[in-house]
Amino acid sequence: MEDFSRIFPYSGQNKAFNVFFYIEDGRETLPLRMHTINLTSTNLGFPKTEKLLTQIGKAFKESYFSLKPIIRRIYCMYSILYKRRRKNSVLFMSEQNTEIISNLKAVSEQMKQRNLDKEFHILYSARKFSADKRNLKVWFKELKALSQSGTIFIDDHAPLFDWLKLDKDQRVIQLWHAGAGFKSSGYSRWGHLGCPAPQSCHRQYTYGISGSKNIAHFFSEVWGINDENVLPTGMPRMDEYLDENHKKQKIAELYEQFPICKGKKVILFAPTYRGKNNKDAYYPYELIDFENLYNICGDEYVILFKMHPWVIKDISIGPKYQDKFLDVKTYPKINDLFYIVDLLITDYSSNIFEYSLMRKPMLFLLLIKFNILFLEDFIELMKNPLLEKYVIHLMKY
CATH class of the missing domain: 3.40.50.11820 (CDP-glycerol glycerophosphotransferase, N-terminal domain)
Incomplete structure (x- = not known):
């Protein structure tokens, strides 16, 4: 019966439910026993005594006056x-x-x-x-x-x-x-x-x-x-997203706000964040080869970068690249941007569903697909070109 027991961590793996089975002596039933336990890290050394001020600070934080x-x-x-x-x-x-x-x-x-x-x-x-x-x-x-x-x-x-x-x-x-x-x-x-x-x-x-x-x-x-x-x-x-009058109005506003996009094919790079939550969210910008990406754009393409709102560190676009690259993180509605975008590059972001209604192509840049849990088979769901290398390769598809 012990083989069916499991520990379910939660709360940043600081706590866990310990679920185990056993049969009580003298009974023919199979009761389910579930206990809540606190997990604590430990080592083989002697425990350290915390400083008095640290102890007072913790007590105050957990006190009635928190x-x-x-x-x-x-x-x-x-x-x-x-x-x-x-x-x-x-x-x-x-x-x-x-x-x-x-x-x-x-x-x-x-x-x-x-x-x-x-x-x-x-x-x-x-x-x-x-x-x-x-x-x-x-x-x-x-x-x-x-x-x-x-x-x-x-x-x-x-x-x-x-x-x-x-x-x-x-x-x-x-x-x-x-x-x-x-x-x-x-x-x-x-x-x-x-x-x-x-x-x-x-x-x-x-x-x-x-x-x-x-x-x-x-x-x-x-x-x-x-x-x-x-x-x-x-x-x-x-309703608003699919309204033709709203679409025409936003297209005019976007070209006025972002004149870099006029007369160009627009690529939107909009991946989700990396990390566990909004406290440690980041994106590995080192994987973007700006120099080669800039050269491949030529006179035909411009690229808009819209990072996830949880990513605190903004993408750094040097002066050399600012005639083809643009950071639009602060633009409030990504759906409005889709009107002028010709190609969306993303990974696991749910923005793909709204963008698909525009019936335009998408590329998926999967950097850590084996570390992500999905409710559906993501690879089967996408059925689109999957990129597992640096962003530089996206223009070759």
Whole structure:
């Protein structure tokens, strides 16, 4: 029976569930015993005694006066004051962007077009959690909006909900930003590096959405919710993306904003990040041979580089290359860029699904395909040219 036992690490592999089977003496049943244990690193040497100041610092961090307990009490206070407003209040909330965009914006605008803003009080909260997590003024503003909202829409991971339990009469609806689920994330990584804790933001979702009923089960696995709670509504932002008037307007704006693209074939390099999460996200720029890539572009091509928002270090484009290379990381909507792009080069990013609607070619630069967990067979799914060498080779395809 011991052969069926397993340890499932989570929380950065600092904790784990230890699941094991055994048969109790004198019983004919097969009970399942599951214990939660804390994993700690160790060595063969004598344990070191921490300095007094280090011990005091750790104790203070874990004490009653740490930030999280204070925020929980502020939320409880606000909930008492504003709970009566929840029936007619809706919050569009992002902890990954400083403005409401993508699916959040699309749903918000649809509510206004249908005059639902006269029936509901629509609230907004947008901030970058990593930048504002110590700003109490921002906390007060967000908690006030949160406490008076009966329905909360988010479109990405909300770190606040990892440790702040919402009231039972509040609903969280996840309008996930990615168009389809093919990369392993959330609870589909159970037992692997990067798996969330058993109680996390995902477990507070009342509903989530998916692009179609055929992929809904991927999202229920990622979020740890029932299949029936994933609604196959399609992606709200697609209405704007496929609107011909919007397309014409954005093409004109893009050529005005990026005149380097006029009269050229445009290549967009938009890979996802490397690393475990937003804290250590990076991209190996050393694999890009700028000199040779620049020469191959000739007079025909220009290349736009749009790195994942989590990649802190920007790509460095020297003055010599700036007539053909352009960093567009700060441009807010990658979907709008697709209108003027002739070739997308990416790897495991979900931007491929939106781009495929333009019916233009794609190339996939796979640098670490054996280190990525997928919900589907990625190689079979793509059925496109796969590049496993330096970016320099992309122009030869």
